[in-house]
Each structure stands twice: as C-alpha cells, then as structure tokens.
Amino acid sequence: MLIGVTSGWATGYTTMKFGKFAAFAIGGSIILIEIAHQEGFIKIDWPKLTRGVDKIAEKMESSISGQDPSWIDKTERFVDRKLDKAENQLRGKALKVKKWYAKYIGDEDGPKINDLHIFITAFVGGIALGVASG
Numbered sequence: 001m002l003i004g005v006t007s008g009w010a011t012g013y014t015t016m017k018f019g020k021f022a023a024f025a026i027g028g029s030i031i032l033i034e035i036a037h038q039e040g041f042i043k044i045d046w047p048k049l050t051r052g053v054d055k056i057a058e059k060m061e062s063s064i065s066g067q068d069p070s071w072i073d074k075t076e077r078f079v080d081r082k083l084d085k086a087e088n089q090l091r092g093k094a095l096k097v098k099k100w101y102a103k104y105i106g107d108e109d110g111p112k113i114n115d116l117h118i119f120i121t122a123f124v125g126g127i128a129l130g131v132a133s134g
Contacts, residue, residue: 024132050081 036042054077062068
C-alpha cells in the first residue's frame with residue numbers, strides 16, 4: 001500500500017508540474033507569435049489558418065463519429081466564420097475611432113501610461129511567474 005501511495009503521489013506531482021510547464025510553454029509561445037505578428041516580424045494568414053483548422057476538425061469529427069458533418073454543422077461553421085470576420089472589421093473601425101479621438105483631444109502620442117497601468121502589468125506578470133514557478 002505504501003508503494004502504491006508513493007507512486008501515485010509521485011505520478012500526480014510530476015504530472016502537475018509537467019502540465020504547468022507545458023501550459024506555460026504553449027501559452028508563452030502563442031503570445032510571442034502574436035507579438036511578432038503585431039510588430040510585423042511575421043505575417044500570419046488567419047483566414048487560411050482557420051480554414052485549415054476547420055478541415056482538420058471535420059476530418060477528425062467524421063473519423064471519430066463515422067458520419068460526415070450535417071448541413072447544420074456546416075452552416076454553423078460558415079456563420080461562425082462570417083461573424084468572426086465582421087467582428088474583426090468592427091475592431092479595425094474601433095481602432096481608427098480611437099486614433100481619431102486621441103488626435104481630436106490633442107494627444108497625438110496616443111494613450112498615456114499611468115500608475116494603474118504599471119500596477120496591472122506588474123500584477124499580471126506576478127501571476128504568470130507564480131503559475132510558472134508553482
């Protein structure tokens with residue numbers, strides 16, 4: 001019984017540590033890819049990537065269930081893609097409005113960093129370090 005408890009604890013502890021490390025590594029790489037995309041170091045064709053993921057998801061779903069996706073599922077994915085596209089366009093318009101407003105109020109440098117921004121950034125960084133090290 002002692003061997004079972006010890007091996008179960010060791011397995012659970014190792015799995016927890018590895019799981020946190022894997023989540024931290026995957027999340028960090030996704031964030032770095034997004035930052036590189038925003039800074040213009042890489043260009044990601046998001047619609048092409050989304051279509052590829054959808055095709056893979058359909059293949060996986062049909063192989064697991066043994067059935068092809070119904071027209072309702074295909075319609076749902078189509079509408080979801082169109083709504084995502086509309087949302088992205090609205091976000092682009094909102095960014096233009098923010099820039100216009102910043103110029104309108106006389107602040108051509110954009111938003112100013114204040115103590116709250118620094119605190120929130122430090123707080124989020126502390127949470128990330130705590131999750132990564134704990």
